[in-house]
Amino acid sequence: MATHVAVPRHVAIVMDGNGRWASKRFLPRIAGHKQGVETLKKIVRACAHRQIEALTVFAFSSENWNRPAEEVSGLMDILAGALAKEVSQLKRDGVRLHFVGDRTGLSARVRQGFSDAETETSSNTRLVLNVCFNYGGRWDIVQAARQLAESGTAIDETSLSAALSLAFIADPDLLIRTGGEFRISNFLLWQCAYTELYFSPLFWPDFDEAALDAALAEYQARERRFGKTSAQIVADVPQAP
Ligand code: IPE
Ligand code: IPE
Numbered sequence: 001m002a003t004h005v006a007v008p009r010h011v012a013i014v015m016d017g018n019g020r021w022a023s024k025r026f027l028p029r030i031a032g033h034k035q036g037v038e039t040l041k042k043i044v045r046a047c048a049h050r051q052i053e054a055l056t057v058f059a060f061s062s063e064n065w066n067r068p069a070e071e072v073s074g075l076m077d078i079l080a081g082a083l084a085k086e087v088s089q090l091k092r093d094g095v096r097l098h099f100v101g102d103r104t105g106l107s108a109r110v111r112q113g114f115s116d117a118e119t120e121t122s123s124n125t126r127l128v129l130n131v132c133f134n135y136g137g138r139w140d141i142v143q144a145a146r147q148l149a150e151s152g153t154a155i156d157e158t159s160l161s162a163a164l165s166l167a168f169i170a171d172p173d174l175l176i177r178t179g180g181e182f183r184i185s186n187f188l189l190w191q192c193a194y195t196e197l198y199f200s201p202l203f204w205p206d207f208d209e210a211a212l213d214a215a216l217a218e219y220q221a222r223e224r225r226f227g228k229t230s231a232q233i234v235a236d237v238p239q240a241p
């Protein structure tokens, strides 16, 4: 079987399970979100050390507005705080930040934080970190289709792909979802057409380098066929010595 010796170039993560992590400890859900930021910092560093080129994380979905107002505003505060605190370190670590999602529904403070962080880290090349915030896969496909319709561009796979908010980067090779749920929850619907899926039972705050390595090892044992037969893949891919 042709498997991958290489690490995935682009990893996507649905960082799920913060609330349950907190509830288990009789803490407010927001304490789980705070701990989740600590995990993200560790995993960003770990990805950079493993020569992963891009990490795309799901931080707030289009549907997360339906949560209690207190949790939504707590999440906004955590985000703004983390941005203010962490951008200079990310800059030193060579991380280039992008925020992906609908910015129109966000406060001026959050929007400003996003564009400042993007500008400050724009010359970094070690790891691209895409933070999907107020993002939904359906939103993305609709906004792309609307752009094409408005400009009178013919719709085909190439033009639609190019109008999506992650058009600047190749599709994810590996998608990890923590928290034990087996669903996509409106994450990268178009981009995950051929992504390898990996589900971890760990709550996001408990996810660590060892758990990342387990996901990477599983990825390396997979055979990606892209519609071809296994025999074709074996013929195409040079085997590791
Ligand atoms: C993921 O953790 C973070 C966000 C959706 C913002 P959850 O808050 O969904 O945690 P659980 O799934 O309720 O445990
Ligand atoms: C997905 O988690 C969104 C993020 C991690 C930001 P949810 O907790 O919102 O997903 P569901 O509601 O369990 O599908």
Ligand code: MG
Pocket: 016, 017, 018, 179
């Ligand atoms: Mg959840």
